[in-house]
Amino acid sequence: MGARRLLIGAVALAVWPGVAAATDCPPLQDAAGRLEKAGYRLDYRFEPARPPVGAPFSVEVALCGPGGPGTGGLDVDADMPAHRHAMNYRPEVRQVGPGRYRAEGLLFHMPGAWRLRFAAVRAGAPPVRLDTTVTTP
Amino acid sequence: MRAALFIALALAWTPLVAAPAFTTAERQAILAHGPWPPPLEPDPSNRVSGQPAAIALGDALFHDFRLSRTGDAACAYCHDPAKDFAGSDTIARVVRVKTRTLYRNTQSLWNVRFNRWFGWAGAVDTLWGASIRPILAHDEMDADPERIARLLTDDAWLAGLYARAFGRDPVGVARDALVVDAGKALAAYQETLVSPRSAFDAFRDALAAGDAAGVAAYPAAARRGARLFVGEGRCNLCHAGQRFTHGEFEDAGVPYFIRPGLVDPGRHGGLKAFKASPYRRDGAHSDAPDSPAARLTANVRMQHRDWGAFRVPSLRRVARTPPYMHDGSLATLEDVARHYSELDEERLHADGAAILRPLKLTQAEIDDLVAFLKTL
Secondary structure, three states, X not given: OHHHHHHHHHHHHHHOHHHHHHHHOXXXXXXXXXXXXXXXXXXXXXXXXXXXXXXXXXXXXXXXXXXXXXXXXXXXXXXEOOOOEEOOEOOEEEEEEOOEEEEEEEEEOOOEEEEEEXXXXXXXXXXXXXXXXXXXX | OHHHHHHXXXXXXXXXXXXXXXXXXXHHHXXXXXXXXXXXXXXXXXXXXXXXXXXXXXXXXXXXXXXXXOOOOOHHHHOEHHHOOEOOOOOOEEOOOOOEEOOOOOOOOOOHHHOOOEOOOOOEOOHHHHHHHHHHOOOOOOOOHHHHHHHHHHOHHHHHHHHHHHOOOOOOOOHHHHHHHHHHHHHHHHOOOOOOOOHHHHHHHHHHHOOHHHHHHOOHHHHHHHHHHHOOOOHHHOOOOOOOOOOOEEOOOOOOEEEOOXXXXXXXXXXXXXXXXXXXXXXXXXXXXXXXXXXXHHOEOOOHHHEOOEEOOOOOOHHHOOOEOOOOOEOOHHHHHHHHHOOOHHHOOOOOOOOOOOOOOOHHHHHHHHHHHOOO
16 A cells, blocks of 8 residues: 555656656745746846946846756846847856856946846747846936 | 914924935935945956056156157146146147147046946957057057057166066067056056045935935035936936946937048947957956956947947046037036037937936026036
């Protein structure tokens, strides 16, 4: 009886994608925010903790897709929709682990509401775009 | 009874005639313009940054007319220390065999060490590179690398300063290396030009500390001007941070046509020059080509709106450095305030950032804004 229950539990874990993804895609510690869309979950954290105005900063990202950690790549950018301008610099994005990315060289050159834009790259499909607003003082 | 009523009315009326308190958002925006001065970090791209011997050499070179081909110009000629390291002419003039006229306003060198980009168009991302450019520019000091190198090797005093700064005899050093070293020494000297604290800084710190007396000591007109600056004027979007500049490039609605057939492309031209510059932060002459700062500027975007955009200047000591704008076309701060008050939006870049709009200031508001600017 005990062995049967163990077998049922093991099969459930194997076929339940949410649980599989959770064990393969640990959340980002001390994340500043979480975005979810189309089966993707993206945690992000700034370094320094609050993006400065006029100085470069970095973003750490944990990306989980429907099948587990994001492996297709990640684009990161930002703009100010109200002012109709983007950042003046292209960030450098590199993968630092399974589903883990680091974007460096972001720079918010003026105070206000910036739209931080992430794009999870997928082979053979349009990227999944996840946006959030970051307001600098 | 009557006396008590009078006292009560007086107490109720007093806050209404005093300068109104700043809102939380206004206070936060004002505090973002300090504290002053910022931490002084050496420039990793310049191995002699901050070194006294290099500063001494740079000081000597800054004032040396022999750096120019005809011996009639030095860095200090246009960036006059007696005029806040700026010029007082509408445009810089270099008197040579025939007068050459430059088309951009001579900028002050105060706080230049904090820049990310140098020059009105940001043609280079190193202070030492920006120091070399005008020395070699045909329409400025018109020297050549051989002239700079000979100065350092043939003048015994300068050779001695060089040896102390760079730890080697200049004789035998490659000519191009001597040119770069001269630039780095000039940069080390200019890095010492940090402006002193101003009346605004005392006010800002008093506001941060909750020092009501310190805040009240700041002129009421300047306080009203500060409110305009960070509020309705939105000046702090571009004139942001401790230096009152975000250090990037904007279209301020000043025409970039110089004369029929001649235009100033601004940042667009600067970026083209930057791409080709041998004096870049990530270049062969940099002492830290892989630094985060080098990677940042190497990743600069070229954008359509760069055409006719110019670097936003710092407003510290702005009252001392007329005229204003990239072409020196505005003579006074009142003219600048009026420019933004009556801005012609048709002159703004069609693809540009939607930031500026005519402020439609009253004369009293213009006076307050100028009063504030005079305290920076």
